[in-house]
Amino acid sequence: MRKAIINMNRLVIIGNGFDLAHGLPTKYSDFINDYWKNVCDTKGTKTIINKNDEFVTIICKFGHSYNLSEYKAIDDLKSYEELNNFIGRNAEKKYGEFVMEFKNLFFKKISEDSIQNWVDIENEYYKLLKECVKQNNNYKIIKLNKEFEQVKGLLEKYLLKNVEEKYDFSKDSVEEFVEIFNKCYYEKHELDRFLTELSNRDVQVIKDRFDKFEKEFLSLGDIPKQGLFKDELSLDTYFLSFNYTTTVFNYSKLLGLDLDSLNEIHGRLDDKSNPINFGFGDEMDKQYQEIEEKNDNEYLKNIKSFQYLHTSNYKRLLDLIDSDIYQVYIMGHSCGLSDRTLLNTVFEHNNCRSIKIFYHETKDEHGKIVKDNYTEITQNISRHFNKKKLMREKIVNKTLCQPLPQIQLPLK
Template sequence: MNRLVLVGNGFDLAHGMPTRYNDFLLGYLKRAFNSSGQGSLYQDRLMMVTSHDFQSQVSGLFEGLNTTDDLIEHCYKNGFLNALMNNKGIQIGSITIKPLIQVYIRSDFFRILLSKCNVNNWVEIENEYYLQLKRILKLGNKGNVPKELEELNTSMHGIIEALKVYLSELDCVGKNMDFTKIFEGDIVLDEMPLLKQEFSILPKETLILNFNYTSTVERYISDLKNVELVKVKINNIHGTLNDIGNPMIFGFGDEIDEDYQLLEKAKTKGFFKYIKSFWYFRTENYHNLIRFIESEEFQVVVLGHSCGLSDRTMLNLIFEHKNCKGIKIYYYANEQGDNFNELTEEISRHFSNKAALRAKVLPKPLCVPMPQINVKQLEGANIELEAADEIEPS
């Protein structure tokens, strides 16, 4: 029997990496505003920014608001479009500072993302893109479909390029060996009612299906004991950063959606530019996944993947496959609660056979909270080590 591990963004988050789309948008804005400098201009496909030495004008006036990064965080809490993007100045309390920063949003799609990016809401860029595709499709003769479609795809291209830059600058600072145990441990057969065996076995093969663009998971493979024995492989199904042979795949992947058939009937070119299925043809990764799930019975391990609709076609293929005998969830948990129920609800969207859903998804007592890395504690340990190195021997 084999094991298929679905590694998603939650895996990077567990390593203390700021890889949510909100984190990316904040990082992008900070880069843009800091790059604009004093009176100079920053511009790309998404926006133009002119900044006028923020620090010298507000330093000392507002507690905790002394840098451009502080300004972005302030607007994140108070709404970007209201606090920053109206070009009428920045409202901080009862004081308006202007013309401190002038911003021109060149992309309607980017404006939508900013309007939804705040502390109380997580932006899902791929889902928002698909919603805009469907909106444009429904325009019909009432709008300029080719022009709006071209503008949307141009915006998406700009976002992808900015995302590449952002992710390329992130570092993973530590590891948790509990993840190694997940990758190389036994499969407990009696946890799965579709199997009648009552013992545990070492997987014949383990395939880590990595949906992330980062290389965080690859750092664990070299640590595996008897790596040849456990036969662990990685399939970077969505590509990797700065790799021409395995380009980054970013877009939407729900061909089961009812509106998708309407997209197929549309005569205007461009509706499929960022539909994932057509990008999968550029490498052998998808075919290698099919070979794996066809080869043996397998257990699915969900490790940080949200199981959302942006990967629905692929997840439906995996979950409803006859060789899939069980789905074990590693869910996120903290003092306030956990997301186990949310994950099961998302997984259910990928099943047309609900009886199979209930038979395959392991109940919560058999699932486990996902390991986490305490980044602050790790950084504190590194500081102590550095301080120790600086102490001269007596």
């Protein structure tokens, strides 16, 4: 029996939820609380807290009448809110000297606000950027960009120390993900099921490709008997990673993929040839035109599109999506507005045939599923489409999607 094999691409979009699904401490709260937890490491000294860096100046000294043993709970302070409340309570009692001053006002903003996700930080930066435009304040935008750069540096140091140096990518612990990525060939009933993830129009495109293959083979003159063709679809996997860690890079090596199969579009930690790109990327926003019309490049400093031009990553992405039809996998990416320009390019492209979501399930203390974020992701995806009918055709319905596996990488 002869195989009628046709190919299409699978573009796996990777976001921070992918690292979280591997048990890595890459949430925004992990990062910000780590800073304040280290500030609160007293080691039983008489000077309770003494911190002076580019972000804050904190000095807490208690007088002789203060009983340090009564307040050993300071060692357990693990967030800015807890520290701020502790300092405020004791300052009112006038036990000694209490000073806490922020040098980096952007860092103050993200410490004080109820920020949950990394996209919220990028959105907060954009909000402040628009305020600078409105106020026509050149000094303020220079200061904002400097402070944003300091936060970006702090994030890179955190991820290197607390993720890259602490966790080991173990082949034995990632089998669930490997099974998903290794599913590259579809035939018979599996092919029929896969085709249900596509629109009727796109199913016809696939069937036309099979017919074309068989006709071209038959035209060679070696005519087999009727029914000797077995249709098989092969998917070529490509990773588009928005993360800075090496998790996806390790998968590409484990799966034996070549270097062209991995696009770390937002850069990689401690890599001068592919530096991390942390900023905002919604040029479809109504107020973006006002920013460009400022005719001051300082306002465009952290707009992602200009950072993309520092490497070949964006061109490689365009070359890939132009080359053939593809299905998108969403794995751990919130599809928030901070990447709107890029995601619109991927989702509305004529070669994009469907968008399959690997959603996150939330369970209670008994392991019962109480909710998932499938609907939230579809709502976020819709904001990247100008043509809503096209969006409804491309998003794979929930019955054909599946939860993102949850595993734990071991410590080194």
